[in-house]
Amino acid sequence: MKFKILTLLAGALLMSATSTAVMAAGKTIAVSWKTFQEERWKTDEAAIKAVVEAAGDTFISTDAQGSAQKQAADIESLISQKPDVILVVAFDSDAILPSIQKISDAGIKSIAYDVQFEDPNALYITFDNVGVGRIMAQEMLKVKPEGRYAFIKGDKGDPNATFLFQGQMEVLKGAMDSGKVTNVCETFTDGWKPDNAQKNMEQCLTSTNNGVDAVLSENDGMASGVVAALDAQGLAGTVPVTGQDGDLAAINRVALGTQLVSIWKNSIDLGTVAAKAALALADGADPTTIEGVAKFSGGKNGVEMNAILLAPTPITKDNIQVAIDAGHITKEQACAGVAAGTVPACN
């Protein structure tokens, strides 16, 4: 009940805010977020908003608060405001499909932002998730061409966890077939939670009697749990750990040497590219003519879609400067506690 009232209130507020904006002419770009509970979406929104508003157009958005039902209602309320393009970060990539159909029926273009839903009419814009897994494995192979690998995977319900693992396996296949690399532990981590990752890593170390040479953790949050578990055995810094997201604490760990790499998907890049594509679609451009668009059919059901797959940046000890230069992290944050002369960016 409480929720419904809140939603209605929020809807009413949005309506009054946009009705004035629509009168000011120009295009309207809408976003349906799945949840604002994660730091990164704020960065995405700021980037999209900046591009849209710089072009003199209007930006509106809703937050589904991690509920597929609320997201369906959100999209209906967005449709009723007649935007030109709706970007959707799907909470549930299957449950969202009827809502996407409604968007198409209303003559509005849709973009699958970061999370794929398989609708052939939508444009899919994301970082290359299989690519992230590949880069993790490549970076790890550089320092541990052979050894006992542990795989700390994300939540089993998230397709990205499997995409990442697929990417890692593509790269490691040769080394595993020849026996140079062995898989000693492999676990999903409920909710991508760092404390679950810590427990899983502790059990992995116990069961192998610390016989682990490398850990492929699928994100930075879990990497913090993995590093804590390694630290308890005095192994932090000697066993390399991967991660992704460019979490501030993770970049600091990279500088300290307890984490090998954080694959950074610069949300500003993703937001900017998506906003530009949205404006182009609003102008009536054919999606295939937009820069960087290629066919993609690597989803669950193999539906062919137009997609833009951006390449992420691996942040290692040697190129932390990149994240500092992008304003993602300050030098003080990145270099806290780092011994002088060990990391180029910290000197």
Add this chain to the structure above:
Amino acid sequence: MGWGMAEQSNAGGPASSNEGLFRRLLRAAEIDTRMLGMLAALLLIWVGFDVMSAILRPGGGGLFGGSFLTSRNLWILLVQTSVIAVMTTGMVLVIVLRQIDLSVGSMLSVVAVATGVLQVFELGPTLGVGHPAIWIIAVIFAIALGAAIGMFNGVLIAYGQIPSFIVTLGGLIAFSGAAFLIASGVTVAPMDKTFKLIGGNGPLASIGPMWSWVLAAVACVGIGIATLSGRRRRLKFSFAPKPVWADVLTVVVGCAAVLGTTAVVNSYLWPARVAERFAVENNIPIPAGVENRAGLAICTAGDKVVTCLDGLSFQTGYPIPVLIMLAVGLVMTFVARRTRFGRYIFATGGNPEAAELAGVNTKRLTVMVFTLMGALVGISAIIASARLDAATTALGTLNELYVIAAAVIGGTSLAGGIGTIYGAIVGALLMQSLQSGMALLNVDSAYTNIVVGIVLVLAVFVDQAYRRRVK
């Protein structure tokens, strides 16, 4: 183990004539047979995991050749249990009072993140990183914040007359949002060096073998004194005392459990790398057989690191969060059994109308119980963030379910009025054993969830059947 100290049963009452000898003995000794059953189940699970891990990956050095019944795994298991166990002692009282608190997980997130922000972003820069006052301020702040949030819940429930299910469901949703806003979603790390020790992550965060034995001795004497004073109290009020053999048995078994646990935690030796680093930092000569590269002592014997560090083995002893868990368990048992506050809770849970008519201020009682629950969440938040060495919004998510499940597995009745603190702690230990054991066997977490769910329902089923028989 330690929480057997205040053991007293609710299975007293007149003995029926057709019981077997064993049952009569148990009844005479006033042993909680339900508890005995749970401990037996726990033991079975432990042995089962050790045997299975021995089959899967032999040579773990456990009691049956696996890696579950090793001092290392049991030590980590106790640490892993502490966060949930501390909260579950409070949840017992909440449920006994016929209320529920669904907000503990989100509350833990808020307290952990707020405390993290306080020590990393506020106290660190103003007092200087590593200042000795930081951890004290952080601990007090966390407990106070938890208590304040708990009190807020309690006031809404008692004086606002909103069902606790609704108030705390609202809290579950709202607090996680608040946790996000406090640090705008970033992971706050690293924690203060001293604060970190409370998490028990690694051997440095334990009290060492000497103090562990001292503590064990104190606990043994405590069990003796408690048994003796219980006997005196009964005589004073002309109650029939327990048979002497039962009292002696209580002391002997209790003491043996304490000493056994102590021996286990002490026999977990420092991991070689940690010992080595400690030796290097403190200029302790490392025995021969160690290579020396670039001025640093590096042990390259691979699996044989322990022999290579022979003469340099340090015993670990009780980890700090486990001591906190045991202390909380003792204090809460005392509160539940020996204080007026505790008796009011059980009286009100058993029959709210009667308690109110008898003059119990149930509203104030509700506020106090939820405040206590909040303070315990504060303690758990400290342990959880110290252990991870980071505070994130994800910390604590879904913990409410595990806390309630542990209390229920431990014999707390959702109908109110019935529940024990030690039962709930064993419930938490049992659940964590299942999770850790299956992780050790490299079982997919999906199966672990299924097993934990089944065990929860099964525990309540067995409990109900047992209670019906006792009646």
